[in-house]
Amino acid sequence: MNQEIKIALVEDDENLRFLVAERLQTEGYRVLEASNGDDAEKMIMDENPDIVLLDWMLPGKQGSEVCENIRKNGFDKLVIMMTAKAQDVDKIEAYNFGVSDYITKPYNMDVLVAMIDNKIKFSLNSDKPETYRFANMEHHPNTHLLIKDGKKIELTILENRILLYFLKNRNKVINREELMMEVWGYNADVNTRTLDMHIVRLRKKIEDNPDSPQYLQTVRGVGYKFSHD
Template identity: 30%
Template sequence: MYVLLAEDDRKLGKLISHMLKKEKHVVDWLTTGEDVYDYAVGTAYDLLILDWMMPQEDGVSICHRLRRDGYQGAILLLTARDALDDRVKGLDAGADDYIVKPFEFAELFARMRALTRRSQTPIQDDVIQLDNLVIRCTEHTIHRNGEEIQLTPREYQLFELLARNRGQIIRRDVILERIWGYDAEVTSNALDALVRLLRKKIDRPGERKLIQNVRGIGYKVEADYV
């Protein structure tokens, strides 16, 4: 799954993110509610995991806004509130499910699987195709002209991020946060170096150049879906 996690407790958020990645999920982690809405509507997430209590805007308010504006994706609330009225409030706001803190990760993963099964259609296509390049998201594999391209985990994460948002410019600061994390001390040069390595593997001589630099802003993938 491609998961957006919104959790302001940095210790808990780091742990949840780590455990989700161990289960082969791709995770974007935000620590405030300020940007959650924009991330949710601008990216094809399989699941939003929203903490009820966050700075700027709480998870229930975000959930209500998303549903009001027609958002159809799965939403799971994290909450320390286990009173019946609170559970009803969260579900009435549009959450598909909730889990009460503290929780066991086995239960979290089971609820995630249940949300996927209950969906009438797949939440996210397993395959992204850009011209003659095919990404199989569950397998984390990329083929171009039928030939598999071997990427490091970080290279794959960057290219999938760009491919899922094809045609949209992803800002440099957003890429740094999503690929290396909020607390990582990484220079912009590290991103440029990663892109250079990725281009050598993806954009080989004679192939259409998919990865484009938008000077001073960020990067994007520009290609036609087949």
């Protein structure tokens, strides 16, 4: 299935780029490469890849600028930011450059491949970028937008991950550990309070009355359930 799938790999570290490209090709993906922001923008707009793996620190242009520019030019597929520093993750969270998701370096190749496989599986099921509808809302995970009553609401990357997981598991009780694993991954040093805080913020964006939530319900002593037909 991976034969037709094009991944644009934008990374200025030649050795790392070689290793990642080789591994992705072994997995059957077609890899396009660029080592700086200007080449990357041109390549992405010309080739329209399925996924962009974009390094945060690039010569010339930052990855964030590249992402912003391709989004402005109408690129709406997945963009995964690769970042070496934890504090950059905060920046990716705080400002919306249009990044779909991120992975921190040094990353384990298996984790990177699993992340891509997982995303491809979901985005290939439809011709247009995946969209989830519930009630009067539409969720566009690639660009982490929520459209509610025709109004656009920005989600942070973590809110986006949480909502996406709920929408894929509607009406199922999900315990906090499972959700934390899904959202922050294996090596995450987060506690349940952090998760609950994100849930509270997400409720403010999707619920008409966040204090008595209609969709994102708490299941006492266990976790949460996204309730919707």
